Amino acid sequence: MSIKILSLTKYFGKVRAIEDVNFTVNNSEIVGFVGVNGAGKTTTIKIAAGILKPTKGTVLIDEFDIIREKVNASERIGWVPELPVFEQDVKVKDYLKYLAGYHKQFSLNEIDRRVRDLMELTNILQYAEFKIRNLSQGNKKRFALAASLISDPPNLLFDEALNGLDPQGISFFRDISIKLKKEGKAILFSSHILSEVETIADRVVFIHKGKIIADKLMSEIRKESSKRTLKVSVRNPDEKLITILKEYGDVITYDNLTFFISSFEGDPADLNERLVKNNYKVQELVTQIKPLESYFFELIGERK
Numbered sequence: 001m002s003i004k005i006l007s008l009t010k011y012f013g014k015v016r017a018i019e020d021v022n023f024t025v026n027n028s029e030i031v032g033f034v035g036v037n038g039a040g041k042t043t044t045i046k047i048a049a050g051i052l053k054p055t056k057g058t059v060l061i062d063e064f065d066i067i068r069e070k071v072n073a074s075e076r077i078g079w080v081p082e083l084p085v086f087e088q089d090v091k092v093k094d095y096l097k098y099l100a101g102y103h104k105q106f107s108l109n110e111i112d113r114r115v116r117d118l119m120e121l122t123n124i125l126q127y128a129e130f131k132i133r134n135l136s137q138g139n140k141k142r143f144a145l146a147a148s149l150i151s152d153p154p155n156l157l158f159d160e161a162l163n164g165l166d167p168q169g170i171s172f173f174r175d176i177s178i179k180l181k182k183e184g185k186a187i188l189f190s191s192h193i194l195s196e197v198e199t200i201a202d203r204v205v206f207i208h209k210g211k212i213i214a215d216k217l218m219s220e221i222r223k224e225s226s227k228r229t230l231k232v233s234v235r236n237p238d239e240k241l242i243t244i245l246k247e248y249g250d251v252i253t254y255d256n257l258t259f260f261i262s263s264f265e266g267d268p269a270d271l272n273e274r275l276v277k278n279n280y281k282v283q284e285l286v287t288q289i290k291p292l293e294s295y296f297f298e299l300i301g302e303r304k
């Protein structure tokens with residue numbers, strides 16, 4: 001059981017999405033795939049899922065080439081897309097039965113059993129008769145997970161599977177990933193929620209501007225992470241805020257409201273006071289951020 005990403009490069013016209021991406025996800029391993037928006041995570045995952053053709057390179061799923069041996073490779077990989085799209089007016093149970101019908105290993109009786117087991121595993125059995133449109137966001141995610149597991153593939157790709165999940169949903173995802181890993185599966189999951197990746201992943205692959213910039217065991221990240229990264233969240237950021245923050249170190253804009261300053265020089269209390277005086281609504285200003293966040297932003301800070 002393994003997903004081997006081999007020298008993948010993808011151009012969309014003149015736009016280079018990824019270049020020479022190489023890494024492997026081994027059996028019984030959960031690998032987190034992290035990078036800021038547009039770094040190239042979804043492109044890599046779509047190529048590995050066999051739905052996007054690379055410009056160069058390939059992906060081996062249990063040694064089957066996703067381009068040249070597509071049927072064999074596809075049978076061995078499950079994929080939860082970033083934005084799953086399903087026919088909305090079909091019932092949960094019926095949709096899963098329909099998907100199971102594609103896999104010749106299941107007899108009609110087995111299809112019923114398989115679908116029931118999966119609904120049980122993903123905690124949606126009580127919604128078996130619901131139309132997909134009537135599921136909550138979190139349950140739609142659980143349904144997408146059930147759909148990806150229909151043929152019990154030994155390898156899994158989860159693209160931003162934590163997005164839109166509440167804490168209970170996240171802990172559900174964590175538990176199910178660990179269960180699947182114990183069965184020997186190879187799991188690659190992308191996420192921008194670094195504090196959660198940290199609790200789920202055994203290893204983390206970092207992608208930045210289309211290139212892999214690090215591939216590290218979580219245990220090593222914990223050892224190496226520096227305490228010199230400062231995280232600031234402000235409710236009303238603007239250009240001037242960034243100018244101020246830049247006086248304290250390298251600034252990385254993570255999302256619209258959150259900034260990380262790597263190699264932070266200075267006193268956090270002074271910075272806080274200055275921001276408040278300038279009428280910024282500071283929501284969070286901390287230096288003791290978690291190891292993965294700290295490691296990631298130091299890494300990106302070096303490469304800006």
Ligand SMILES: Nc1ncnc2c1ncn2[C@@H]1O[C@H](COP(=O)(O)OP(=O)(O)OP(=O)(O)O)[C@@H](O)[C@H]1O
Pocket residue numbers: 012015016017018035036037038039040041042043044
């Ligand atoms: N179909 C497309 N046509 C043109 N450019 C694209 C296409 N898909 C992706 N890109 C570009 O390729 C780069 C990588 O995008 P990708 O979606 O893989 O990143 P990502 O890390 O998954 O980001 P996000 O978290 O925002 O989904 C970006 O610059 C994006 O704009």
